[in-house]
Amino acid sequence: MDNKTMTASQRLLKKSNKSLLQMELRGKSIVLISALIIITATISITIFLGTKGLQAFFNNGVSLYEFLTSTNWNPTNAESPAYGAVPFIVGSFAVTFLSALIAAPLGIGGAIFMTEIAPSWGKKILQPVIELLVGIPSVVYGFIGLSVLVPFLRDSVGGQGFSLLAGMIVLSIMILPTVTSIATDAMSSLPKGLRESSYAIGATRWQTIWRVLIPAAMPTLLTAVVLGMARAFGEALAVQMVIGNVRTLPSAITDPSATLTTIITLNMGHTTFGSVENNVLWSLALILLAMSFIFIILIRYLSSRRQF
Amino acid sequence: MNSKVTDRIATSIFYLIAATIVTVLVGLLGYIIFHGFSKLNLEFLTSPSSSFRAGGGIGNQLFNSFYILFLTMVFTVPLGLGGGIYMAEYARPGRLTNAIRTCIEVLASLPSIVIGMFGLLMFVNLTGWGYSILGGALALTVFNLPVMVRVCEDALRTVQRDQKEASLALGITHWHTIKTVLLPAAFPSILTGAILASGRVFGEAAALLFTAGLTTPTLDFSNWNPFDSTSPLNVFRPAETLAVHIWAVNTQGLIPDVREVADGSSAVLIISVLIFNLLARWIGSAVHKKITASK
Numbered sequence: 001m002d003n004k005t006m007t008a009s010q011r012l013l014k015k016s017n018k019s020l021l022q023m024e025l026r027g028k029s030i031v032l033i034s035a036l037i038i039i040t041a042t043i044s045i046t047i048f049l050g051t052k053g054l055q056a057f058f059n060n061g062v063s064l065y066e067f068l069t070s071t072n073w074n075p076t077n078a079e080s081p082a083y084g085a086v087p088f089i090v091g092s093f094a095v096t097f098l099s100a101l102i103a104a105p106l107g108i109g110g111a112i113f114m115t116e117i118a119p120s121w122g123k124k125i126l127q128p129v130i131e132l133l134v135g136i137p138s139v140v141y142g143f144i145g146l147s148v149l150v151p152f153l154r155d156s157v158g159g160q161g162f163s164l165l166a167g168m169i170v171l172s173i174m175i176l177p178t179v180t181s182i183a184t185d186a187m188s189s190l191p192k193g194l195r196e197s198s199y200a201i202g203a204t205r206w207q208t209i210w211r212v213l214i215p216a217a218m219p220t221l222l223t224a225v226v227l228g229m230a231r232a233f234g235e236a237l238a239v240q241m242v243i244g245n246v247r248t249l250p251s252a253i254t255d256p257s258a259t260l261t262t263i264i265t266l267n268m269g270h271t272t273f274g275s276v277e278n279n280v281l282w283s284l285a286l287i288l289l290a291m292s293f294i295f296i297i298l299i300r301y302l303s304s305r306r307q308f
Numbered sequence: 309m310n311s312k313v314t315d316r317i318a319t320s321i322f323y324l325i326a327a328t329i330v331t332v333l334v335g336l337l338g339y340i341i342f343h344g345f346s347k348l349n350l351e352f353l354t355s356p357s358s359s360f361r362a363g364g365g366i367g368n369q370l371f372n373s374f375y376i377l378f379l380t381m382v383f384t385v386p387l388g389l390g391g392g393i394y395m396a397e398y399a400r401p402g403r404l405t406n407a408i409r410t411c412i413e414v415l416a417s418l419p420s421i422v423i424g425m426f427g428l429l430m431f432v433n434l435t436g437w438g439y440s441i442l443g444g445a446l447a448l449t450v451f452n453l454p455v456m457v458r459v460c461e462d463a464l465r466t467v468q469r470d471q472k473e474a475s476l477a478l479g480i481t482h483w484h485t486i487k488t489v490l491l492p493a494a495f496p497s498i499l500t501g502a503i504l505a506s507g508r509v510f511g512e513a514a515a516l517l518f519t520a521g522l523t524t525p526t527l528d529f530s531n532w533n534p535f536d537s538t539s540p541l542n543v544f545r546p547a548e549t550l551a552v553h554i555w556a557v558n559t560q561g562l563i564p565d566v567r568e569v570a571d572g573s574s575a576v577l578i579i580s581v582l583i584f585n586l587l588a589r590w591i592g593s594a595v596h597k598k599i600t601a602s603k
Contacts, residue, residue, distance in 0.1 A: 024483045035399075110325055131585065133332075140574045173332055206311075237514050241558060
């Protein structure tokens with residue numbers, strides 16, 4: 001009897017131990033495989049886009065120098081096709097910086113309103129507003145830009161209405177929630193002692209915000225703006241609908257323009273896969289990829305400077 | 309200028325900024341819902357679209373959007389859960405963990421049009437499927453994966469440490485603890501995050517332009533055999549989603565009633581996203597209440 005239970009329990013224990021160990025291993029390998037899929041996806045995107053983006057230069061003999069310095073873009077010209085990407089590079093950077101110029105003060109201001117000016121009720125109103133703004137799809141922003149903003153600019157500023165200005169306004173609203181939510185986190189993670197010691201030496205609220213809180217939160221506030229800019233740089237459809245899509249360099253903010261993403265959106269569908277016109281579009285995409293790496297490096301640098 | 313006066317001016321500027329942000333949102337939502345709501349009726353929502361004549365609906369687009377969303381979530385949720393569990397529970401500080409974190413960051417910051425182009429290369433040309441629902445769903449999986457991994461990781465990390473330690477102290481293995489203690493406790497926040505991510509996927513268009521395409525073949529809604537070419541369930545057919553439709557009718561459409569169709573479609577898109585948002589909050593807190601003792 002005694003012997004029997006011993007063996008039975010030993011058997012059970014042994015068996016369950018083995019199956020538990022197997023389950024443990026199986027579970028661990030399942031999650032490890034998921035993690036490895038993420039790495040594979042990222043590496044394959046980089047490699048595929050890298051090789052495809054360089055084909056125009058190595059296989060089709062497009063000059064890299066011309067690509068990065070010429071303002072003449074005319075790949076469909078049969079006699080002398082020209083592949084100067086400068087108008088799009090300039091367009092992309094212009095809308096990105098201009099939209100950050102609007103979104104940064106508004107977003108950081110909104111964050112300060114939520115954390116410093118009216119922490120009790122301001123957050124209750126602005127927080128859901130920001131979350132809803134994030135949720136609006138980019139084509140809807142583009143559509144409203146096209147049907148409201150462009151006619152309005154045409155009547156009030158003049159010109160066609162399709163312009164850098166329209167792109168900048170649409171993008172600044174699109175990146176506003178990104179800037180605001182990260183700036184809010186930055187402001188609310190500041191230690192309370194900073195505020196209290198500033199008030200204790202007689203500073204007003206504005207002096208506290210301007211001289212103490214903003215400098216202390218600066219690296220994270222800049223991260224917020226850079227993340228917003230990264231989003232603006234890569235946005236395609238909303239910008240494409242309002243910017244006018246021309247191949248020339250804009251000379252004023254009311255001129256129509258084009259960006260890297262808009263030219264890809266427009267031409268990817270109707271150029272033959274593998275042709276030179278198509279391959280240069282992949283080179284433009286490679287610039288987008290490189291820029292998102294640069295944005296990440298910038299964000300890493302800024303977060304290493306964080307103090308709070 | 310007196311510092312008290314400056315303070316008052318600054319305060320009013322902050323109020324002005326907050327008011328501006330609220331006005332922008334109210335204006336946008338109000339405009340879309342005010343203009344689009346009158347166009348919404350059962351016929352618009354169910355009839356197929358027309359490429360030349362006025363009076364087309366968005367039936368197929370609506371179906372495509374939900375179908376692609378469903379497939380995307382079928383791919384993303386297990387992968388995101390796996391990645392999240394790995395990052396929250398198994399990852400030790402080191403090179404591999406750093407590499408995965410960098411990859412998630414890179415994937416999250418990639419412009420969606422670039423993901424669409426990768427999809428074109430991988431799932432359209434390399435596989436030879438052409439524009440297809442499956443290709444679109446896989447591209448959106450790449451788009452959505454970093455978000456889901458973060459949602460799952462954060463949800464698992466916010467589970468009380470005591471619960472995990474109590475389970476381990478009872479002699480339960482790590483994996484079994486994850487399965488029976490951590491995941492149920494993290495379930496409400498994972499669900500909330502997944503629904504919010506669904507809203508983002510539902511409105512995405514740039515990644516689908518070159519993967520799911522701009523057309524929909526004639527669909528026979530009485531044919532539910534997923535291998536038949538006219539079946540709505542066929543995953544190898546091209547499919548224009550609602551968000552792509554809004555872009556396409558505005559930029560390359562030939563129909564005379566562009567404004568009506570775009571107004572109506574935008575309203576449907578916005579209302580769906582709002583429903584996703586509300587559902588996420590409501591279901592999240594309801595499930596939380598049901599499975600925990602908290603009020």
